[in-house]
Amino acid sequence: MTNRMTSQDSKTEPRKPQLTDFSRYKVCDSYCNPPSATDTPAGGRHRLSRRQLEELDACLKAQDKKALLAIQRHRYLMTGQVQRLVFTETATSTAALRAASRCLKKLKELGLIDTLSRRIGGVRAGSGSLIWYLSHAGERLLRLHDQKEAANRRFFEPSPYFLAHTLAVAEVSIQLTELCRKYQMELAELQPEPECWRSYSERGICLSLKPDLYAITVSGEYEDRWFLEIDLDTESPTKVIEKCRRYHQYYRSGLEQKESGVFPLTVWIVPDTDRKQHLLEHIRAAFDKQPRLFAVITAEELEELIRQGGEGDMLC
């Protein structure tokens, strides 16, 4: 096993799958008004001065700021996802959803966030959730406290695939957060893109590894490290194998092991068992007799994998 710092018999408890099927998120074809490039939220508000932003910042509650930071971190979030990340203290989940809606509506009225006007389908049926993103004013407000990130992030209208993938990655982040909350585990590190990217070189050529997520979970004396790849069954197995080769190259570089002592387990999270079987066959064929760096799981199996610390028969 490569990703675990210490080893000991793990507890085994019956678990019921609770993960939502994020891979079923679907983007509607119908479009919408792309947001204005200028900082003019609804109502034609002019660009806010730094002083105005500071006054606004002073008026915001801790939960408002948490919601802003969550949206900034994940780029796009649905209302329900904001609720699951930020509004966890309320009596019921429906009350939490209403609280989240009120908070997001207020932040939108302040011009700090906005929604994409296209909506995606629900997990099973029903109308789609609103998808929130940080406005230019919101970015500037958060930068009042963050001197590191000086560059303006330019808004671009996401493609359907990019949006579905970004929301799926956010969903995995949230599920990891919820799993750690549920099992009193510590989520010691959660790096989205591009924070989780790694640079290395092979034969003098500079290369980069671009996982979707990097996470460290701590359970008792165990510390597990993960590279996570969210697959929506849109890429050919050849492309997946090509990416897996990069992980092997990076493994051989020894950089990660030198830094942290272990190499993270790379987990491919796929939409269904057919895709899982398909990828397993290709990865096993391509990397026979090489270190087992990968696991291929469906979204429902994430909970089991995290609790087992990457042990079991999911590796390939």
Added chain:
DNA sequence: TATAAAGCCTATCCCATGCA
């Protein structure tokens, strides 16, 4: 195959309640 109905999910309105 096209259409209607049913079921499901999300957002929002409105009112009640609790607290400073």
Added chain:
DNA sequence: TGCATGGGATAGGCTTTATA
């Protein structure tokens, strides 16, 4: 008294299923 929060009700819109 005003504000924040909780909860019921409802509208809108999507998927699935039944029916002509």
